[in-house]
Each structure stands twice: as structure tokens, then as C-alpha cells.
Amino acid sequence: MTEPAARVDQSMTAEPLPPTSDAAVRLDDDLLPDRFHDIEGEGFDLEERQSLRRVAGIRTDLEDVTEVEYRQLRLERVVLMGVYGYGDAIGAENSLKELQALAETAGCEVLEGLAQRREKPDPKTYVGSGKAKELRDAVLASGADTVICDGELTPGQLRALEDVVKVKVIDRTWLILDIFAQHATSREGKAQVELAQMTYMLPRLRGWGESLSRQGGGAGGSSGGVGTRGPGETKIETDRRRIRNRKSKLAGEIKLMKTARDTKRQERTRNAVPSVAIAGYTNAGKSSLLNRLTGAGVLVENALFATLDPTVRKAQTPSGRDFTLSDTVGFVRLLPHQLVEAFRSTLEEVQFADLILHVVDGAHPDPEGQLAAVREVFADIGAHEIPEVVVVNKCDLADPLVLGRIQRREKHVVLVSALTGEGLPELLQVLEDEVPHPDTLVHVLLPYAEGGLVSRIHGEGEVLVEEHTEVGTRMEARVGPALAADLSDYLVAS
Numbered sequence: 001m002t003e004p005a006a007r008v009d010q011s012m013t014a015e016p017l018p019p020t021s022d023a024a025v026r027l028d029d030d031l032l033p034d035r036f037h038d039i040e041g042e043g044f045d046l047e048e049r050q051s052l053r054r055v056a057g058i059r060t061d062l063e064d065v066t067e068v069e070y071r072q073l074r075l076e077r078v079v080l081m082g083v084y085g086y087g088d089a090i091g092a093e094n095s096l097k098e099l100q101a102l103a104e105t106a107g108c109e110v111l112e113g114l115a116q117r118r119e120k121p122d123p124k125t126y127v128g129s130g131k132a133k134e135l136r137d138a139v140l141a142s143g144a145d146t147v148i149c150d151g152e153l154t155p156g157q158l159r160a161l162e163d164v165v166k167v168k169v170i171d172r173t174w175l176i177l178d179i180f181a182q183h184a185t186s187r188e189g190k191a192q193v194e195l196a197q198m199t200y201m202l203p204r205l206r207g208w209g210e211s212l213s214r215q216g217g218g219a220g221g222s223s224g225g226v227g228t229r230g231p232g233e234t235k236i237e238t239d240r241r242r243i244r245n246r247k248s249k250l251a252g253e254i255k256l257m258k259t260a261r262d263t264k265r266q267e268r269t270r271n272a273v274p275s276v277a278i279a280g281y282t283n284a285g286k287s288s289l290l291n292r293l294t295g296a297g298v299l300v301e302n303a304l305f306a307t308l309d310p311t312v313r314k315a316q317t318p319s320g321r322d323f324t325l326s327d328t329v330g331f332v333r334l335l336p337h338q339l340v341e342a343f344r345s346t347l348e349e350v351q352f353a354d355l356i357l358h359v360v361d362g363a364h365p366d367p368e369g370q371l372a373a374v375r376e377v378f379a380d381i382g383a384h385e386i387p388e389v390v391v392v393n394k395c396d397l398a399d400p401l402v403l404g405r406i407q408r409r410e411k412h413v414v415l416v417s418a419l420t421g422e423g424l425p426e427l428l429q430v431l432e433d434e435v436p437h438p439d440t441l442v443h444v445l446l447p448y449a450e451g452g453l454v455s456r457i458h459g460e461g462e463v464l465v466e467e468h469t470e471v472g473t474r475m476e477a478r479v480g481p482a483l484a485a486d487l488s489d490y491l492v493a494s
Contacts, residue, residue: 076108076109076145076146077108077109077111077142077143077144077145077146078103078108078109078110078111078144078145078146078147078148079110079111079112079113079114079135079138079139079142079144079146079147079148080096080099080100080103080110080112080113080114080147080148080150081113081114081115081116081126081127081135081147081148081149081150082095082096082099082113082114082115082116082149082150082151083115083116083117083118083120083121083126083127083149083150083151084115084116084117085117085118085119085120089117091366091369092115092117093115094365094366094369095150095333096113096115096150097365098332098333099113099148099150099172099175100113101283102172102175102176102179102332103148103175105179106175106178106179106182107182108146108148111142111143111144112138112142112144114135114138116128116131121151121157122157123154123157124156124157124160125157125160125161125164126149126151126153126157126161127161129164132160132161132164132165133164135147135161135164135165136164136165136166139165139166139167144167145167145168146167146168146169146170147161147165147167147168147169147170148169148170148171148172148175149161149169149170149171149172150172151171151172151334152171152172152173152334152336153169153171155203155204158170158171158204172334173200173334173336173338174200176332176335176336176339177193177196177197177200177336177338177339180193180196180339181193181194181197187257188254188257191250191253191254191257192254192339192343193339194246194250195247195250195251195254195338196336196338196339196341196343197338198243198246198247198250199247199338199341200336200338201243202240202243202244202247205236205239205240205243258348261348264312273322273323273324273460274321274323274324274354274355274435274436275323275324275326275349275352275353275354275355276315276323276324276325276326276353276354276355276356276357276431276435277326277328277349277350277353277355277356277357278290278325278326278327278328278357278359279328279331279350279356279357279358279359279374279378280330280331280357280358280359280360280370280374280391281330281331281332281359281360281361281364281370281373281374282330282331282332283330283361284330284359284360284361284364284370284393285359285361285393285394285418285419286327286328286330286359287311287327288393288418288419289357289359289391289393289416289418290311290313290325290327291418292418292421292424293315293325293424293427293428294313294314294315294325311326311327312324312325312326312327312349313325313326313327317428317431317432317435318428318429318432319432319462320458320459320463321432321435321437321459321460321461321462322459322460323354323431323435326349326350326353328347328349328350329343329347331373331374331377332373333369333370333373334373335373335377340377340380340381344381347377347381347383348381350378350381350383350386351381351382351383351386353383353386354386354387354435354436355386355387355388355389355431355434355435355436356378356383356386356387356388356389357389357391357427358371358374358388358389358390358391359391359393360374360390360391360392360393360406361393361394362392362393362394362395362397362398362402362403362406362415363394363397363398367392367402367406368405368406368409371390371410387434388412389412389413389414389430389434390406390410390412390413390414391413391414391416391427392406392413392414392415392416393416393417393418394417394418394419395415395416395417395422395423396417396419396420396422397417403415412430414426414427414430437462437478438460438461438462438477438478438479438480438483439478439480440478440479440480440481440484441476441477441478442475442476442477442478442479442484442487442491443474443475443476443491443492443493443494444474444475444477444487444490444491444492445469445471445472445473445474445475445490445492446472446473446474446475446487446490447471447472447490448472448473450472450490453486453487453490454473454475456483456486457475457477457479457483457487460479460480460483461477461478461479461480461483462477462478462479463475463476463477464476464477464478465477474492476494
């Protein structure tokens with residue numbers, strides 16, 4: 001016998017995040033050097049996305065659906081449903097709160113959250129036949145038009161649960177895909193999201209009545225002429241074929257875009273410019289951190305998956321060495337496998353980085369869970385062996401006991417607040433120590449006419465000694481192989 005469904009408070013909200021303001025945050029000059037920026041994003045991108053709002057009251061009951069189910073979501077009033085194992089009530093509540101934040105990001109009004117404790121999800125209806133009827137009663141009582149399940153449902157589970165509750169049912173995976181579709185702006189981002197949606201949709205394609213069972217051929221009075229009579233493709237077979245063709249086309253387009261990205265990365269590698277990737281859980285403050293360190297001015301929003309397209313900016317260590325800083329897409333618990341595959345070319349910014357700044361939200365109820373979820377994705381993309389620094393953001397709002405626990409468990413931790421600027425000087429010092437140093441030691445005497453090479457040594461290398469003489473600039477420095485080759489004509493004895 002299953003446990004009774006536990007009701008989660010209707011007013012449950014995600015953990016509070018630091019307040020944002022349209023005005024730039026002014027940093028204390030005594031606290032931070034001039035290198036930190038107060039740009040928090042212009043907000044035009046956000047304004048444009050929010051200019052078209054969902055309208056309440058539009059129903060999406062199954063009775064209204066008569067055509068092929070491409071399932072462009074029109075979410076409005078939703079009930080959340082989660083299934084959790086024995087002894088994991090706190091984890092289930094945190095997971096359901098995160099599902100609520102995801103639903104609100106997608107534009108939903110969350111009416112109620114339900115959680116059922118059972119050993120494992122029911123293979124037929126996800127929650128079991130009895131609890132499915134209780135869920136139907138909750139949907140009728142609240143006036144919801146959609147149920148969102150906290151997990152990935154099989155096509156059979158989706159159909160069986162919809163047959164009982166009589167409203168649209170979606171799962172966590174499709175909800176995340178919908179959020180990505182809303183936030184994608186670049187051509188590459190849109191193609192990646194569409195590919196992930198098509199991959200998810202293909203085995204779940206279905207319809208009602210006879211819409212998808214009609215055949216395109218037919219004997220006797222077919223008007224198609226010779227060669228067209230007889231059994232043909234059903235409509236659902238036609239749609240599946242179109243989806244497979246579209247997937248092939250999208251995969252080809254993404255491959256071409258990947259070539260352009262690889263070319264840019266090879267140019268940075270050729271010039272021996274170290275790469276640092278900012279990665280971590282969604283809404284942990286990665287874009288805010290990039291803005292503070294580089295003044296990139298990328299969109300900052302208190303919402304999940306505000307950043308989908310990677311941003312690469314040039315930055316410098318305190319000693320003046322150049323490196324690139326990349327802001328990447330955020331991760332989440334149970335990140336859909338389709339998204340990891342579709343965004344693999346984008347995630348290569350992490351895979352090929354020399355150093356990862358793993359940003360975690362210190363004010364989150366379960367920061368260790370965030371760290372574990374992100375590291376699972378690192379393992380999927382082959383980035384688990386790259387040197388990693390854990391950057392605990394929002395330390396001004398975090399519980400000191402939680403911060404102490406993270407510092408004891410992790411090898412290399414920096415506590416920062418991108419909002420107030422606390423800890424940023426310490427983070428820059430970590431970058432100074434951890435960003436790879438050039439490995440070729442050279443002693444050169446450069447004529448004053450070769451000022452360009454002097455500039456390159458300062459930008460790409462690490463100057464140890466610099467002396468101005470009558471005939472030119474004598475320098476001792478560590479540089480990369482490419483620059484060392486360009487300096488070969490000016491080598492002198494040490």
C-alpha cells in the first residue's frame with residue numbers, strides 16, 4: 001500500500017536571491033581596485049522577451065486537441081507532482097521547489113504541489129492508479145489546466161496519466177526544453193534547442209481519434225492515379241519522417257557552426273592565451289561574476305537559464321597576463337540528456353578550458369547538491385579532470401555554517417559576492433596563481449622599432465626582467481611556443 005500523497009504548501013517559493021536594481025551597484029573604492037566593473041546588464045534583452053505575456057484563461061484540455069501533437073506549450077495554471085523514495089523528504093521538497101521555479105520561469109502560475117512517497121515511480125502512470133485519481137481531484141479543485149511531473153516520463157506514462165487526469169501532462173525534461181526555447185536568441189542556440197526538442201518529441205508523437213491513423217494511399221477510387229493506390233504512410237509515420245529529416249538538417253547546421261567556434265578557439269590556442277570557464281548551477285551568479293571581472297555587460301536576470309549563448313571576454317591577471325573568461329550555460333539537477341548532446345559544441349568552452357571556476361549559490365538550501373549535479377555534467381562532457389576552483393557566490397546571504405562545511409569538504413574554495421564585491425580581490429589572486437604560466441624562458445634584446453613584440457610579450461607572456469638600454473629593450477620573460485619562435489632572431493645570452 002502506498003503512502004498518502006503529501007501536500008506541499010501552495011505558497012512555496014524558491015529560496016530568496018539577492019535583490020537586483022536597475023541602478024548599477026556602486027562599489028567601495030577602498031574595497032575593490034579599479035579593475036572590477038559595476039555593469040549588471042542593460043536589460044534590453046529581458047525587456048524584449050517579456051513584451052509578450054501569457055494570457056490567463058486559455059484552456060488546453062485534451063478535448064481541444066485534434067491535430068498532431070507537436071506540443072507547443074501554452075502553460076498557465078499548473079499543479080506539480082513529485083515522487084520520492086523513503087527517507088528523502090527534504091530532498092523531495094527542495095526538488096519540488098526547484099520545479100516550481102522552473103515552471104514560473106516558463107510563465108506558469110503554480111497552484112499546488114503534491115508529493116508521493118513510494119519505492120519507485122509506477123511504470124504505468126508514474127504515481128499509481130489510486131494516486132492518479134487523487135491528482136485528478138486536485139486538478140479539478142484548483143482549476144489547473146496542466147500537470148508537471150518532477151521526472152522524465154515515458155511515452156506510455158504520459159498517455160496513461162493524461163487519460164486519468166484529463167488535462168495536459170508534461171514532465172521536467174519538456175519543461176526545461178520549453179524554457180531553453182524561450183531564452184535562445186542566437187542562431188546556434190535556437191538550432192541546438194530545436195534539435196533537443198525533436199529528439200525528445202519523436203518517440204512521444206501521438207494524436208487522438210483517427211487523426212494520425214489515416215493512410216495516404218488507398219485502393220479503388222483514389223484520385224492519385226497509377227502508382228498511388230494501395231496502403232500508404234499513415235499520418236503519424238509521415239510526421240515521424242519529417243522530424244527525422246529536420247533532425248538531420250539541424251545536426252548538419254550545428255556541425256558547421258561548431259567549425260567556426262573551433263577556428264576561434266584554435267586561434268586563441270595558437271597565441272597561447274589561457275582559457276578560464278565560468279560554469280555552475282543555473283542562477284548561481286555566473287553572468288554577474290563575468291560582468292564584475294570584465295565589464296562584459298551581458299544580461300543578468302534573477303531567473304533560471306537566463307544565459308544560453310556562451311560569452312567569451314578577454315581579461316587580465318593582476319600582473320597583466322592575458323586570459324579569456326567564458327560564461328557558459330547553467331546546469332540543473334537531472335539536466336535532460338538531449339540538451340547535453342545538443343549543446344555539446346557550446347559546452348566545449350568548458351571541456352577545453354585550462355581552469356574552471358565552478359560557481360555555486362551559497363544561499364541555496366542544498367549547495368552540495370548543486371556541486372554534485374554540475375560535476376555529473378562535467379563527467380559527461382569529459383571535463384572532470386580539468387583543474388577546478390569552487391567559487392561560492394552570494395556569501396553575504398549564506399549561512400556561515402554552510403560556508404564552513406563547504407570549505408572543509410572542497411580543496412580549493414573562494415567566497416565571493418558578485419553583488420557587493422566581497423572576495424573579488426581574493427578571486428583575482430587565485431586566477432594569478434592558477435592560470436597556466438607560459439613555459440618557455442627567453443632572453444631577448446629587442447630594437448625600439450619592435451615595439452609590437454614588446455607589447456606581445458607583456459600581453460601573452462610573463463615578464464620577469466625588463467631593462468631599457470641604448471640599443472633596445474632587454475627582456476627576460478616566459479612565453480608560449482608561438483611567440484618564442486617569433487622572438488628567435490633577437491635571442492641573447494643571459
